[in-house]
Amino acid sequence: MSDYTNEIKKRRTFAIISHPDAGKTTLTEKFLLYGGAINTAGSVKGKQNSKHAVSDWMEIEKQRGISVTSSVLQFNYDGYCINILDTPGHQDFSEDTYRTLMAADSAVMVIDASKGVEAQTKKLFKVCLLRDIPIFTFINKMDREANDPFDLLDEIETELGIKTCPVNWPIGSGKEFKGVYDRNTKNITTFKAVSTGGQKEAQTTEISINDPTIDMIIGPDYHRNLHDEIELLDGASDPFDMEAVSHGKLSPVFFGSALTNFGVENFLKHFLDMTTSPLPRKSNIGEIDPIKEDFSAFVFKIQANMNKAHRDRIAFMRICSGKFEAGMEVIHVQGNKKMKLLQPQQLMAQERKIVEEAYAGDIIGVFDPGIFSIGDTLCTSNQKFEFEGIPTFAPEHFARIRQVDTMKRKQFTKGVLQIAQEGAIQIFQEFNTGMEEIIVGVVGVLQFDVLKFRLESEYGVEIRMESLPFEHIRWIMNKGLDLNSIKGITDMKKVKDMKGNPLLLFANPWSIRTLLERNEGLELAEFSRD
Numbered sequence: 001m002s003d004y005t006n007e008i009k010k011r012r013t014f015a016i017i018s019h020p021d022a023g024k025t026t027l028t029e030k031f032l033l034y035g036g037a038i039n040t041a042g043s044v045k046g047k048q049n050s051k052h053a054v055s056d057w058m059e060i061e062k063q064r065g066i067s068v069t070s071s072v073l074q075f076n077y078d079g080y081c082i083n084i085l086d087t088p089g090h091q092d093f094s095e096d097t098y099r100t101l102m103a104a105d106s107a108v109m110v111i112d113a114s115k116g117v118e119a120q121t122k123k124l125f126k127v128c129l130l131r132d133i134p135i136f137t138f139i140n141k142m143d144r145e146a147n148d149p150f151d152l153l154d155e156i157e158t159e160l161g162i163k164t165c166p167v168n169w170p171i172g173s174g175k176e177f178k179g180v181y182d183r184n185t186k187n188i189t190t191f192k193a194v195s196t197g198g199q200k201e202a203q204t205t206e207i208s209i210n211d212p213t214i215d216m217i218i219g220p221d222y223h224r225n226l227h228d229e230i231e232l233l234d235g236a237s238d239p240f241d242m243e244a245v246s247h248g249k250l251s252p253v254f255f256g257s258a259l260t261n262f263g264v265e266n267f268l269k270h271f272l273d274m275t276t277s278p279l280p281r282k283s284n285i286g287e288i289d290p291i292k293e294d295f296s297a298f299v300f301k302i303q304a305n306m307n308k309a310h311r312d313r314i315a316f317m318r319i320c321s322g323k324f325e326a327g328m329e330v331i332h333v334q335g336n337k338k339m340k341l342l343q344p345q346q347l348m349a350q351e352r353k354i355v356e357e358a359y360a361g362d363i364i365g366v367f368d369p370g371i372f373s374i375g376d377t378l379c380t381s382n383q384k385f386e387f388e389g390i391p392t393f394a395p396e397h398f399a400r401i402r403q404v405d406t407m408k409r410k411q412f413t414k415g416v417l418q419i420a421q422e423g424a425i426q427i428f429q430e431f432n433t434g435m436e437e438i439i440v441g442v443v444g445v446l447q448f449d450v451l452k453f454r455l456e457s458e459y460g461v462e463i464r465m466e467s468l469p470f471e472h473i474r475w476i477m478n479k480g481l482d483l484n485s486i487k488g489i490t491d492m493k494k495v496k497d498m499k500g501n502p503l504l505l506f507a508n509p510w511s512i513r514t515l516l517e518r519n520e521g522l523e524l525a526e527f528s529r530d
């Protein structure tokens with residue numbers, strides 16, 4: 001295999017999702033420790049830590065203790081080059097999660113063993129299912145009192161609608177956590193928590209389930225119980241089926257404890273084994289092969305002001321094929337322009353570094369002078385094509401916004417437009433008026449807070465927000481239709497998007513039905529045509 005092919009073959013790119021506090025950060029940190037990318041635990045993100053966190057770019061995240069934006073980390077392990085995409089833990093940012101998942105080839109879902117499937121796990125998981133990618137489950141915090149493992153699996157299956165296949169099986173939990181049984185090797189890895197220099201670590205030993213000393217090690221009751229449970233599992237759980245795993249229909253499940261570093265390396269090994277290197281991606285000229293084709297990438301995230309001192313804006317792109325080399329000329333397809341990607345960079349654990357080269361599967365951030373939009377394609381001049389677009393979620397909350405100080409009109413408009421271009425909000429205008437009043441639509445209400453905060457801190461504009469009672473959005477598909485001719489109903493609003501496309505906002509779904517009944521031939525769609 002050539003070096004070039006090998007570089008791509010060894011790439012694994014995955015997103016990690018969880019309800020806040022399930023242990024996503026801790027697990028990520030342990031992965032990085034294995035990769036030797038960091039030396040001390042606690043250095044990835046410290047909510048209570050004075051060190052600045054890698055994934056907390058915005059002040060608001062620190063204030064709220066949630067991860068609003070996504071970050072990307074790369075590390076090497078066992079001959080693989082792994083890219084982890086962190087996702088926001090809050091459902092209000094599920095659109096951001098979706099975009100991040102577009103850049104990933106698989107997802108890892110972290111679940112707190114004592115809490116099971118939580119509200120935000122459900123929301124984020126739904127987003128995950130839209131992507132049809134392998135989903136791995138890590139049931140965390142087994143060193144704490146946990147729910148019954150069968151109940152946990154049942155909950156995942158019924159609440160999330162995905163079948164499960166446990167790869168290992170826990171023996172006890174909390175103070176009585178004895179370890180896990182590997183259903184493949186039929187070995188037990190025993191668990192004993194120890195404190196090492198302020199860090200909690202697990203001491204482990206691996207023994208066969210048939211080892212005569214097993215009774216002494218885990219106790220006769222746990223031993224008997226384990227045999228019964230294995231029998232039950234072998235009889236009742238879904239058999240391992242790689243095909244089903246690769247389409248996100250069956251989730252391999254692992255039990256462990258990220259904090260004590262128990263089960264993390266085992267998980268990583270299985271995960272790397274079961275996932276593939278970057279697969280071909282769909283475009284308007286067919287599938288783009290990651291190895292055969294020259295460099296291509298698409299923008300999945302735009303992040304402003306990562307570094308406040310520089311007021312910079314970075315477009316994150318997922319490389320889908322070929323090799324990226326600093327200084328190379330690429331085509332920005334949507335902008336129809338040849339260009340060089342400026343200041344290409346990658347995040348390696350704590351630091352951002354300039355990249356000289358990167359391969360299919362990698363994520364790079366480039367300086368964005370304000371030209372990129374979410375979903376844009378970049379490729380080399382040999383062949384021009386567009387990757388499948390990234391759909392926008394229909395906003396469910398709307399508010400009218402105005403600047404408090406009318407002298408700041410320019411900053412206000414600029415700020416709102418830029419934040420909308422990043423995909424953090426969607427903006428609309430009153431039908432028949434200009435930019436005096438802007439209507440903002442968001443998927444989750446926290447996005448309103450982010451908007452307000454960012455306009456104040458980045459653009460120096462204070463705003464007033466008046467929430468509107470609408471929850472449903474429909475674009476009008478009839479070309480050239482005179483909006484004035486629509487026979488309206490009371491709880492509806494006529495607006496237009498930034499491209500001038502007419503659309504309607506409704507307070508409830510039955511208003512949509514009534515309107516359609518009153519206006520024969522009217523065609524409405526949940527998503528815009530462009």
Ligand code: GDP
Pocket residue numbers: 018019020021022023024025026027089140141142143144256257258259260
């Ligand atoms: P995130 O919000 O999903 O990123 O969660 P964190 O990784 O920040 O973890 C939330 C809290 O749970 C922190 O106080 C962690 O120390 C703790 N935690 C994480 N993993 C474990 C675990 O395996 N066992 C125990 N006992 N605590 C854990």
